[in-house]
Amino acid sequence: MDVFSRYAPFVQDYIYNHGWHNLRAIQVAAAEELFNTDHNVLLSAATASGKTEAAFFPILTDLQEHPANSIQCLYIAPLKALINDQYDRLTDLCQDTGINVWRWHGDVSQSSKRRLLKHPSGILQITPESLESFMINKHMDIPHLFHGLRYIVIDELHSFLRSDRGGQTFCLIERLSKLADVHPRRIGLSATIGNISAASKFLGAGSDYQTVAPKVNSTGQVWRLSMEHFYKTDPQASADNFDPAQLIGPKTDQAPELADPGIGYIFEHTRGKKCLVFTNSREECEAVCQELRSYAEYNHEPDRFLIHHGNLSPALRQTAEDAMKDEDANMTTCATATLELGIDIGQLESAFQLDAPFTVSGFLQRMGRTGRRGNPPEMHFVMREEHPESRAMLPDLIPWPLLQGIALVQLYLEEKWVEPPRTNRLPYSLLYHQTMSTLASSGEMTPAELASRVLQLAYFHNVSQDDYRTLLQHLLKTNQIERTPAGGLIVGMAGERVVNNYKFYAVFQDNEEYSVHSKSEELGTIVMPPPVGDKIAIAGRVWVVEDVDRQRHQVYCHEVKGRIPAYFGDVAGDIYPKILQRMRKVLNETQMYSYLQGNARARLTQMRDTANIAGLPDNQLINLGGKMWAFFPWTGSYQFLALERLLRIKCADRLNLRGFNSSRPYFMEFAMDCNEAEFFQIIQEEASKDFSSLDLLFLKEVPTFDKYDEYLPDELVRKEFADSVLDIAGMKKLVMQMALDYQRAHGQK
Structure with missing residues (x-):
């Protein structure tokens, strides 16, 4: 099939005007499916591979050939910023075609929304939350607005695969389709799908059509990847044999008092470049931005640092996005997952990641922010830890973020593995x-x-x-x-x-938020505002609270110099078992990974030596002295939690367990009266018993885990936690394997 000639003339003109000499493989494959079949289509290809155009070139061709007085394509994205970015791209593509592109979220004007309701047509871009509002508040308009709906595009599909937000999205798709009496095809877009079959099944659930994922032969991709380690105070791990050439640039020689060497490393290596610095929480994002600005001030350099996270005002987020798109502005933006997804932020030179993200998917998405327009993706991990105290026990001597970062990278390099969807839950x-x-x-x-x-x-x-x-x-x-x-x-x-x-x-958890204002400017939102006179951190700066209006949920403040921690509410991350298993293998290997820099290599060598002396990772139960033990299950968050409860509820009396402390999902520490052999025998016996999943809940415990659990009957909350959060089947299998491994290692039958 000559795909190019099948496209509408305006699409062909767009391709000519942008100087494209040929179509990419994903674009040819998508066109063949969308033009010639009625399948749902999952388009999984690397970031910047042209997935959006692959989906929309055929869709727009169909919309021009078959116009209708209805929304014909619904585009669902996880972020307003992504919608705004794609809105600009599609509006440019559809210029002078008669195909309207609409967007619907909290920042869109009422006049634009009224025009859509009066004259529905073309493409509507929306978030799941705005679609929920639409279904409730515009219920009677749905048949009129969507009677000609033919396509639903779900962008960044991977972000919907493991949460109730994804479940909400697909419930809304089904409800809307039934109400409007339409049978739209679904097109999923993602750069980080591991299990194509499972993701295809998720995408097509409840649909009338078969779901396919065109296979595209990808060319080998070159990465520029490094991973360095820093103690927060000198000396560093490689102090005895430090080689400056191992760094990717000059070492900073001017730093504020009590400065963090890892932040200094980022400060030096972002100078004169356009970069992103990813953190795993909004609190850390604020702290890092403050520290980087302190470096700039100390070195008498202009402030070249921006900040972007979900609690900032739309105006401040837009400022960061616009600055990153400016080809002449060498700015560095500190960000959370808000810039992880597919917003076009121009030609980035590199991304930095502080510590390890929780998922392979997150690592790939963040690295995929770079490497556009023909350049290879470039990411530099910066792992930081405090020097362990002289009396620290074994678990505290292990640099868990470094171990986790290596595991994430190796899993993708070796197996192209990415986390699968979470299915079979009781939501x-x-x-x-x-x-x-x-x-x-x-x-x-x-x-x-x-x-x-x-x-x-x-x-x-x-x-x-x-x-x-x-x-x-x-x-x-x-x-x-x-x-x-x-x-x-x-x-x-x-x-x-x-x-x-x-x-x-919204179905995701939120906190009671207060909007923060300085004069006429809205800075963003915080939770739990402090008393008047205290300081808060937001937008990468420090502010003194002047007034708190608790009725209107508003905080008024003015800026001061300094650095303090920020707090935006609890952020949890769950880690898949395969990641912990690969972390264990890292300890057991002797190879030195090519992307590790000097300090990281030295710290990995130290870690392996320490583990070897202690008997890790072959032994999973390590005596810390006397009756104190450390237990390393090497499994994911939900199996770990189930094992934790097996010990505390089923085994505590037989082990005489006490002083229990857990650092989920890495290790547990406790005192007990049993030896190693008795420990594995007891947990094996207890795990092999036939018991209800509810038996691993404490007496009268009602563990609210999701946003609306408080409105459920206690028995359903307990059942959901026991059957959907605790991975009891996985835990039982794990215990049996650990006991078997122990018996084999000690010559037992």
């Missing part, structure tokens, strides 16, 4: 949310009709009718829903307070 929190959303949008429904609408959504395939009946009975008791005289169900008084709050549109 009761989302079940509550979609139940309330359905009632709020549709009005009175019989229990049977409501159950039919909600339980038939593909994401709830594991939820039984008995469990749903239990939920509805509880919601009636708590006045979340009410029964009408005719026997129907409607949203109750207590439920109205939940549903009518704008925060209801």
